Amino acid sequence: MKRSNTQKLKDALEEDIINGQLLPGAKLDHDALAAKYGVSRTPIREAIQQLVVSGLVTVKAKKGTFVAKVGFDQLIEMFEVMAELEGMCGRLAARRIQPAELEALRAALHRCEDSDVMSDPDDYYYENEEFHNCIYTASHNSFLATEARQLKQRLKPYRRLQLQTRNRVSTSVNEHRRIFEAIEKGQEYEAEQQLKEHVLIQGTRFSDFVSQVKTFGNSSQETS
Amino acid sequence: MKRSNTQKLKDALEEDIINGQLLPGAKLDHDALAAKYGVSRTPIREAIQQLVVSGLVTVKAKKGTFVAKVGFDQLIEMFEVMAELEGMCGRLAARRIQPAELEALRAALHRCEDSDVMSDPDDYYYENEEFHNCIYTASHNSFLATEARQLKQRLKPYRRLQLQTRNRVSTSVNEHRRIFEAIEKGQEYEAEQQLKEHVLIQGTRFSDFVSQVKTFGNSSQETS
DNA sequence: TCAAATAATATTGACAACAATATACAACAA
């Protein structure tokens, strides 16, 4: 399958935004990008338009297009919704999970625990994602899974700001353990609540951090 | 504020899809649309690309672009998520609603009741939307409200298939009354559950209907 | 010095034309 320049551009920019290569507020200059990637303005333009629809990029009319910088309040709102979606995944997973899926989830949990022992936050970050992905799958609602993943991506540029202390990781693993047990036992309500809290704690810790960094909401960053 | 052709096209197509002028599966021919709206292919192309991102349109490579025809299973999944989002709105509204908002909700409820008396389904449809919009606002989570509205739009092309019996309308109003009371009394859990059910009942009735119409999933419709 | 008017510039939108690719169709052969 051959993908168009527009699609490749879109993916590349999305990556850069999610991974923090392009910080919120950074300007996306059409001509500069066209030069960088060796294409004309059209595919750039189209890629950016699509990113606008999905919410990762915003345009200020006649001022330029910028990596979306979501305000503090909206960030809280987004975490609130994220928690709800994750909770729903947990509830459905507790009801619908299949034996093989349960084993996959157990394995993912163990990998989280291992990376905890080694105190490698980056590794944990990946395993953590896998754990949650297992729950998405087990919810047997692929539309929900897609929506959840999409929202998580939109939040990622800001989760980099979270402080990943050793303590937080071990706490997180404990939460995972409780979530797993609830799903294993088919306790829908418990699984939902645990997952909601799990996400909201992240959100709270995050917002505590952000509210300390006063410069955040106002700083205007340019392209590196 | 001046809107571009691309934006106008996008809105126009969106409207046509949501209101059933363009049925799921209908082909969107670039050249035909360009001729119809008297513009070149570029704005058409860009408008369509954006609709693809938001899920209303799909492209089959080298076969053409079509109004998205979501399968029966995915439709169920979407209703499941819709119910969750509406339930969340209700829960938050019960906690956060302001006096003025409560009065607006009460007024919307009364308008639903009135349109029930007159047995005018079309009118009820509109007032029903207003009622739910009031709840969205009262949730004080504008991100959630946007997501809910967006998903509702994606479902709209299929809700046309629902049978709007007089009976259903009066039942619906009763549900609205219970929802309103729960929100008024600040009963978060009750409001959430009532709203979830309210949506799921629609979804169930709908799926009952769809599963009878065998031809639905397979029929390939062309542009009118 | 300040403010209004004007010029220069950047952003954005749109078009026509060209190019590449995959599909559908038809002619042909087995």
Added chain:
DNA sequence: TTGTTGTATATTGTTGTCAATATTATTTGA
């Protein structure tokens, strides 16, 4: 009939160019 090959066609992607509009910079006049 069935299958294969080649040709025509439709779809899709990309480019260079032009045009419209708003912002920024500069000049001008008081």
